Amino acid sequence: MDPRPLFQAVDTLCQDNIKHFGESKTEVGSRLVQAFSRIQEQAHGVEPALRALAAVCPLFDLDPNTPANGYRSLLKVVLSCTQHILHKCRYITTSRHSLFFRAAHNCAELEAYGAALTQLRALLCFAQRLLTANHHGDLFFRQERGLSEEFLREYSTMHKGCFYGRCMGFQFTPSIRPFLQTISIGLVSFGENYKRHESGISVAASSFFISGRYAIDPELRGADYERITQNLDVNFWKSFWNITEMELLTSLVGIATTVRINKTLSVPPELLEMPLSSDPQLTVPISPPVAHSGPGPVNMRLISYQLREGQESEELNTFTKPEGPLSLDLHLRSRSAPLSPDLIIHFHGGGFVAQTSKSHEPYLKIWAQELEAPILSVDYSLAPEAPFPRALEECFYAYCWALKHCQLLGSTGERICLAGDSAGGNLCITVALRAASVGVRLPDGIMVAYPATLLQATASPSRLLTLMDPLLPLSVLSKCLSAYAGTERVSVDDRVVEKHSSLSQVKRGTALFLRDIRQGAASWLSNLMEGSKDRANTGQTFSVEDTVRKSVSEAALAESLLLTARCL
Incomplete structure (x- = not known):
């Protein structure tokens, strides 16, 4: 043109x-x-x-x-x-x-x-x-200094508020602009109440009333959006992104699709003996995750639209843990379906610092229904409390455990696919690389959405566009990667603030209300949702190339990721 x-x-x-x-x-x-x-x-x-x-x-x-x-x-x-x-x-x-x-x-x-x-x-x-x-x-500009450093300096000094006010989302299709504006209004309103110690209801109410001011004043919204993305630390983003974990929101969204199995599992840190893909007669030991905090259990969530063989076995129930007094079992007592040939292992996104399988549960339920396959979503430990390589260790251990116990999860393990978005996409790739380096079976497919693969602050044309990114500007991405690399720690005051955050307060403030609603609705929700089938796009699965070199060592992988993350 x-x-x-x-x-x-x-x-x-x-x-x-x-x-x-x-x-x-x-x-x-x-x-x-x-x-x-x-x-x-x-x-x-x-x-x-x-x-x-x-x-x-x-x-x-x-x-x-x-x-x-x-x-x-x-x-x-x-x-x-x-x-x-x-x-x-x-x-x-x-x-x-x-x-x-x-x-x-x-x-x-x-x-x-x-x-x-x-x-x-x-x-x-x-x-x-x-x-x-x-x-x-x-x-890409391959040198760490020179233009890459100049790019970061120029990024910090340029005026970016204009992209978050009246112009927000101009580069996207018009249908997405109201969504982006809503997110930005919610972000700056939430920022007004960050680190306040009121009750959850008062924080939510004050944020709601403040939001009107930002809706009618785009210039103010843009200026505050820029200030928040530049100055607030990673704990603010943990709190904001974890709003999706609120019991009220998950309850409302969860009504859309019901599944037979929705179990949280806690796998103890035990040594696994895995067969080598080159010679199944030989085995390789897989140690449990130990980085930073020592051996500890790995938490997962099993989601299955149908009740399948093994999913209610005594052996699997030994790993099951209750989610709390508000958990609702919508399991319909019926005959078990045969094992599925497929198993999806999912790693959630959240910048390595926020969210769990609970916030990604709505679309995972739709996947389980449409794909007719059980899904195991891993709740890996989050930074900055648990920096690299803890999350990678836990995800790889969960992958090996799933390979070994796939029949308990309702699958024969014929085809195993890794899936994840953003930080989860990074973990999909690094888990596959670690499997190659150890010599255990590789996944049959990987589906990654906007994965974090280049962790250096390298100057490139795509990085220039982060100046106006409405969801994850470069400054926020840098904070998340610094936390994952272990260069950003949580202070005692921040832990206290997190304890009294709006998320935890709203959870406590709505607990009784939700309990009454959920217990009263349990009897008819199962029947109502039995015949509903929602359509969803599940994305395309890409095969893992057989040419992945098995000589990649674990030490080299860990060292390369640490070095790239610390370049920030």
Whole structure:
């Protein structure tokens, strides 16, 4: 796409509006003139840089059938911002004489997109420097110093609030923008009450009332969003992301799909003898997780839409632990189905610092129904209390335990697939690598969604886009990875705050209410949900290549992950 017609149209409209509002003596008219002048100036600098970038983008494609890379994404984002500006300029041009024209509102939107275009121009300049400094065809700046350090400094000093206010999510499809705005309003409202020691109900109520202020003032929301993402520590993000663990939310969401088996398991730390994939007659010992806190049990959740053989056996029940007085058993007493040939082992996301299998339970139930396979979701220990390699040790131990006891989980173990998102995607890959290094059976497939694979703070075109990421900006990602690498610790005061957080308070405040509702509804929920079948996209499973080298050592894997994480 040739960007010149787009920028010519913007320039013509800006010039026309500058002439029109230049005759106005009002404050809003003066602001509109300044906003159009700023857009015109920035557009003159962006257009040639965009054409130069468009000329080299194809050189970085994986192949001719995959026209995608970080430079293309940056180009698309800049074009999207310019198209929004063009639409706004046209609207102002055609509506400025109307009695219903809201000059102040349209001026604020124009100023916001003008600020966004200014920041995008700076990113284009940095992308050009990256193109010059890198080796031919290389997307990443391989050195730890130089441009990578400069990128981090520039990231911390650039104004990012404009991307979290009126412009939030402009680069995405319009249908997702209300969701992103809701998340941002909830985040800044929650930040107002962070580390306050009121009861859970009062915190929730005050956050609700505060949210109205951020809904009607996008500039304030953007400024506070930037402040929170830059300054608050990892414990804030643990508290915010763990809202999905609230008993009230999980109860409401859990109504959608019911499953026959939903058990929490606690596997004691015992030595496992696993057969070698090259020679099943030989075995290799698998030690329980010991990093940082010594041997300890590994917690898991077994979810199965059907009751299958082994899932109610006495042997499995020895590993079962109660979830508490609020747990509800919707198990329908029926005849056991035969073992499934499949087993899915799931590692949840959460930046290595937050969430459990409980927060991911709603879609796991749908997976269990649609795939007709039992799912074992691992509740690995979280950072910063349990940094690397504790989570990896627990996930690998859970994988080996599942291989050895798959018939207790309702599966023959014919096909075993690892699945995970974000941090869980990283754990899927590293568990497979560790299985290769030890010599035990590899998983038959891996399904990872946006996995964390490159842990260095390396300058790249994709990393430039984290400047405007509405869900996980680079500063937040860095805090999570620092906690996972063990460079960020939790103080005693933070533990006290976590104990009295809104999450735990709301749980206690709604416990009695939920108990009455759930006990009263238990008898009819089972019958009501028996015939319901919700559709869901489960993603695509990719086979693990047989060419994974079994000579990869555990020590090398651990060392490489530690080094990459500590580069932050």
